Amino acid sequence: MLTAAIVVPLLGAVVVAVAGRRWSEPVVRAVGVATTLVPLALVVAAWVAFDPGSDEAFQLVTDVEWIPTLGVGYRVGVDGIGLAVAAVTAVVFTAAVAHPTEMRGLAHQYVAWFLFLESVSLGLFLSLDLVLFYVFFDLSLVGMYFLISRWGHDDAERAALKFFLYTLLGSLSLLLGIIALGVSMDPITFDMRAIIAAQPLADSSQAVAVLVLVMVGLGIKTPMVPFHTWLPAAHVEAPATASAVLAGVLLKMGTFGMVRIPFLMLRDTFADASLVIGVLAVVSILYGALVALGQDDLKRRIAYTSVNHMGYVVLGLAAAGSVVTGHEAARALALTGATVQMVAHGLITSTLFLLTGSIWDRTHDYDMDHYGGLLGQVPLLSGAMILASFASLGLPGLAGFVGEFQVFVGTFAVHPVLAAVGLLGILLTAALFLQLVQRMFLGEMPDRWSSLSDLTPVEMATLGVLLVLTVAVGVAPRLLVDTVHAAASLFVGG
């Protein structure tokens, strides 16, 4: 089932890339959307089949040898955390593929790359083998490179190059850490479950170096300050749909990796470093929010909020891994919060980026100073943006609040000062989003936008799905939270 979720979009990508050349654009897109629905359905099925009450953290496992000499296998499976992130991945990809954008006459390639990325992303979140994880981690760069460079605007090629180089540096750093973990096992293996059980570097002097390598690699992807500078460039030049996927899904690879590798496999070392990581997370939170506040470019502003929001996730992780035993309830809550925040950020930020895409398609302008008062002209678009903004700034009843609250409440038990300082980030986020809304949608509208058209039905559908889910997670978080919390409790309890 999980393998099918990975393979189907990949096959779809191949089919669309090869056969799609002769199809019309709507047909290609329809095929693409239909293909993305398959993994979505499969993930939902996996969710149903998943037993949160079980003592087995990882379920629905497939384990096939790949390079047995090096202990590498094709191992996939889910826990509550992977399931949650995989689910949001499937949703975001469906929306991103469906969301209209200019495809420059290369619809088949465009859709194929998206399907490829979906396969890769799902593969990453479902993999239970470090090398497999890395394979998908790296491939995501390839797909995103082509999406940005081919369908981006302005200086897209350069931004794509920077993105690729920078994040490849990160992923290779991660690779070294992964290898160090694998070779420390006897016999060598990259089976996550085995490594988690063995904690091979618990008493090793290498552990710190490995942690640094892994955290740098994942930190670049996340991105954590000061490894974030690839992000705004990539986002601004990227097509909005790619930005949605980049922010909504790809960034999660960093934090998801932090759960899987440093948090679970380097428990003791992670606990020792928890305070440092937490401080970096808080720096990310505040710095990301402040820099976002300083942006006049709509997309850059949203891009920087990702730095801020992913900071909450990292803070939650730092808290969850701060000690090996003790404070179980709070740490489980923090880990749950971090995961829920990943889901929420995936939904909300992709909505925001899709909206920027809708705006770009209409105006080709990201400068917020050029806007104002759009609420009257394009009420649906404005409304969607305002709703997403409030979700992003953590309004209760919307998805963003759930994770943030859990993160901070959970963190307080172990790092109270960090939690308190980090809270200021919430305030800054509120300020920056309110300012965004105010500058773009309220006040006087410049005359040149008087012919702006509101959202099309397709846009309403894609955004609608994401926003409905945002509200659903906010209002009835239990389904999500309990699944995640089951895994989180097992992980912190150990």
Add this chain to the structure above:
Amino acid sequence: MQMSMQVSHVGPQLAVLVGAVVTLLVAMFTGRDRQWVNGPLALVALVVAAVLQVDLAGGPAVLAFDGLWALDRMTAVGSVTVVIATGLVVALVPGWLATDARHGEYYPMLLLGALGAMVMVAAVDLNELIVGVVLSSVTGYVLAAWHRQSAWSVEAGMKYFLVGGLANIVLLVGAVLAFAAGGTTDHAVLAVTLVDADPWLLVPMAVTLVVGLAFKAGAVPVHSWVPDVSQGAPAPSAAFLTVVPKVGGLLALARLATVVPIDASGWRPVVAVVAVATMSVGTLAALGQDDVRRLLGWSSVSQAGYALVALAVVGRSERAVPALVLFLAGYAVANVAAFGVVTALRGRTALADWSGLARSRPGLAVAMVVALLSLVGIPPLAGFASKFAVFAAAIDGGMTWLAVVAVVNTVVSLAYSLRVVAPMFLDDPVGPVHVLDRWSVVAVVIATAAVLVVGLAADLVLSGATGPVLPELP
């Protein structure tokens, strides 16, 4: 370990030799319009060689021919790699040399060059090794300079020769030093006698042996021929010369690493510094290239550096030699694929000429991207599996810092690879693109498929190459 002297132990090499003789005779005694027959003939010889080699691999590791010849897993997989790479190159030749009056003689040269590399891989005696090096070198000079009327080609051949002459002298010095220190040239005996030797001999010996063989590997400081040959030599020759001698030289070094007292001779720092210099110089120099073939040449230099990373931990990690073999196999198919694309595009080399290739020749463009990304090490291609294995060996062997340097270089290598990829996919075509012939395209397809296969079925190579490396210490 058994001693024996069965002709079957050199069966693959004999097959190649017979192929060389037959193709030479054909070249001498058939008309110009029928010299293409040599292509299929050479392929037959190589296939026979590969089959025989695989057949031999099943047996136990033996030292044959009075300790001149090692039959172990490394020999087997290394030789098969050489044979396969040569076979792919053979397919590139007919179209490329169609106009050449001496078309036919190219094949025996190619086969003898491959034979030289196979000798290097299997030699367990310094004399034998040097003869292999000379055979490989001498054919290499000729292959590089094959276009007698092309200024670039003869220049490449001459430069290859001038560097090679000096490098072989260095290698000879190393051999004499080893002989002085160990009293023989036989690896199996040296492995015992060198243990007590004077470091005053061991250190210069390690340095000269490594530098001497670095020439075959295209490593610093004797690397300058690689870009020249890549750019100037006939493209099939370039494909061959950047791959096959490298396999021979590096595997010969790996074998020496089991003989030389690693710590007393300073072998490890020597290899490490050469590795670092090689990958860095190759990568950085490639960064500025506007000539695709030259870029591939520099990239080939840097790849030698990554291979040397694995070499640096031979003896410390039992994964080193399999990793090295896998790396060379992955590198071989990827590099042949890249040069195959160049060949199929009739030697197209100015970067500007590659614009828009994804539209005009999508298949070849994809092959080039696959090859380049594999050289960078993007999964699931061969380059990933092999770099992964190399890094694993390096970390396992406690030389993580080398892996870190390799990582940094890998990132930069992505930059120059994308310099080729980006115009192919993002720019508009600049004019008609002509393709050489069908065989070169077939070779590209097979090589590209092999890049994927080696990536996905890396275990085949790894487990195939796992085993004792002769001569084992008693």
Add this chain to the structure above:
Amino acid sequence: MTGLATDLAFWTFAVAAAWFGWRVFRTDSMVRATFCLLASFLNVGAIMVLLLAEYLGVAMFFMMGVEMVVMAIFMVAFMMNPAGLNPMQMVHQPRAAVAVGIGAATGLAVVAAVADLPPAALLDEAGTIRALGNELMGSSMLLMEVVGVTLVATMVGAVVLSSASGRYGRADTGSVPPLLDPDDPDSRPDLASADGQDDAHAGHGGHGGHGGHG
């Protein structure tokens, strides 16, 4: 020969070998240089005889004699300064060369002087040729086979590169890379500066007629 005589002979030959070796690069004429080299080889050959490697010494005499004569003929036939009629010095980077040369010699000399080389003299002083024969026809047979192959390869290669004519007329006809555009005889990357002159980068600005440079 007594030890003293041997020593005297050795020193004579050694100094002569070095002297002639030095002269190789200090004469104005290549032919003279060739004969200096030959003299150096002959002296070394003589030392080898002193070292009881009679076979090697004699082989050296004959092989080098022939080779150097060939070389001399070659000079006369091909080189721009046949027979050294016009005195000339063609050197570059002289200081670096001297430094490297002295460095190499000194380095190896130091190794020779300092390294611990436990003496293990010849066991059978009279049977060195027999021992060599046994070795070549015995355990090093495979080696000699490869040597033979190498010589064949060398011959073929040398003929391919140097012989201007073959069975079907000029043998270097068409030995050029393919054209990028089969219809455009100028479309060869290596033609961009094909004259092979020093100012390779200067001229041919208007070249590159193939469709590449759009």
Add this chain to the structure above:
Amino acid sequence: MTIVTVLLAAAVLLGLGTWGVLSQQSFVMIMMGFELAINGIMLAAAGVWRFTSGGAPRGQVLVIVAMLVMAVEAAIGFALVVAVYRARQQDTTEGIAELSR
């Protein structure tokens, strides 16, 4: 005549050869440098064989191998010189510098 003196002589020859290789412009002269260096190597090998290896047969073979290297490279070198001269009318290293960067 001891191992040290023989090796000293060999080192001098090798040094002279290296000096020639680096300082000469003409291909042929460079090749002479190669040969002189190998000359030294052969002398050294013979000396080691004579004095410290107990007359190991493979020492003599090593000298023969060195001789092979010399001969083979000389032969192929001349062929290349001819080829370069035909194609470019050049016989010095300064004359072949098109492939660069």
Add this chain to the structure above:
Amino acid sequence: MSLWLLPVSLLLVGPVLWMAGHRAAPGRRRLVLGAGGATALAVATVGAVAATLASSTATYPVGAGLVLQVAAGPIAGPVAVLVAAIATVVAMYAARHEGQHVDGDEDGAGLARLVGLLVAFAGAMLLVVLADDLLSLTVGWELVGALSWALIGHDWRDADAPGAAAHAYNATRFGGLGLVLAAGAAFAATGSLGYDALGGVDGVALHVMVAGVLLAAVSKSALVPFSPWLFSAMAGPTSVSALLHSSTMVAAGAYALIRLQPVLDTAPWFGPVAIGIGLVTALAGGVVGLLQGHAKKLLAASTSAQYGLMVVAVGAGAPQVAVLHLVAHAVFKAQLFLSAGVAITAVGSHDLARMRLRGVLPWTARLTLVATLALAAVPPLGAAFTKEQVLAAGTHAAAWVGLLVAVAGGLSAAYATRFQLLAFGGARPDRPSPRPLVRRPARVELAALAVLAAGSVTLGLLWVPAVHESVVTALGATLPEARPWELPASLGLVATGGYVVWSLDRRGRLGHVPAAASQQAVADWFALPRLVRVAVVAPTLRLATALATVDDRFVDAGVEAAAGLGERLSRLASGAGELTIDGMVRGVARAGTVLADTSVRVGERGVEQTVDGVAWLAGRAGQDVRRTQTGLVHQQYVVIAVGMVVVLATAILGR
């Protein structure tokens, strides 16, 4: 009936009403909205009464062991009734009153949004009131804040309203963070967020929790130093202010303190701090009220002051008194705002100096007088009783506290008088009432005023011992015993305050908008807003802009510099032939040229050049590299020699 229906149904009805009003025919829109909103809220009021009588509770698990809980307890129930009831009246009023002044949008979609949001707002406030755990409290709290943003920024086309709304939201959200902090502390200490478990919190966690709740309350109730946001909130429509100030939003702060007082009081410093903040706010608010010339801002200052009094009561350990005052205040303050709204629309201005409407709006003036007297705490109105109880409670804490409460009472009497005289006083010869009026109040609006006035009067029953005793018993407490000097002193101060203002007016010295800059500053909350702007907002924004620049220029510059280094190294690597001695000389010469060349280029293209990256570098490098290259074999020989030496050295050193 689940207690959840109370807040949730209103939160849902709000948007529905918005849609319905939006769709309704223009002529019927006010009716639909007024009737719909008032009905929904009235039903909620009845429901709240029923729930209170039944002491309903409800829970809603949200996963991870966290549960939302609501309970209509002895304090929560009555306050919930109050919230719903006041909102009913305000909604009725709003549907008739608002939406007049937006040009071309008479009655338009804006009104539907306003009424819909008002209803939802009341729902959110009910959640705050009924909350029985910190998470529910936080949820309601933040919803109230967000909806207040939408309500205050109702006139979104206006240049100022959105900014004012953002100010209000940011200020209260800052405090709201305290609740998250408190929740964290509570969870860390007890593993639960329920109010019933909070008693178990101790140690550092207790201090953090109390501080968090106090911070939240202070910000929400616009106490010093957060008072200025309430002025910004005046950008919203009058009915919004009426609801905001009386029973919702601002009340939430004081209510949270009241509700959690038993827990908060376990921190020894809580009482004094609360009293201190309350007193400062009450006194400062009084002064501000005396000087303000803006009708609604005067009332806003009074709101802060009144909540200050309630906080004093909580700090003095008498939350039941604070509840009573909260109720009384809610009733009269709602009415005062509604009256002010009538006055403002009547003259088309906020300026108190342009009103004096008794002559033209006699009924409004009469009804307003009731509320004004309540504000001034004149017996026998209920507000006077509750204020006296605050005084009594304060005196219990310390005599000077009681005294200052009495002074604050005097101030409130003064500004109440001032408001009444300026807004609804009789016409004076020097300041004629404006004619013609822009708009007269509709009957519904007057009815709303009347209902609230009746409420104030009814609360006068509290003076009856039987009544207030039973009420207080219902609240589960007793009243603090009053000292004999209190009532006379307090009433005396009230009378003084009223008289002073009245006499000033007699002498024609009232009604001037303060001219002196210092007075103006005091009227504007002692320049606190400017202080916040200068000390907090501006630096934050400047920091943000600066960081954004830094981020672009320098953090990234490291990456770009690495790229540049790569370029140089690339030239060096492929130009290794330059390492000859001769070559080095040339290299040095060339380096000079390159430097000169570069500086020229930098001059030409400036920043663009320096910030350039990997992709660009590759493009340039080709040209430069070609120039630096030789491709000469003999130079390569030197490289080999040098390489050998390096390798040898490494071998020797690294062995």
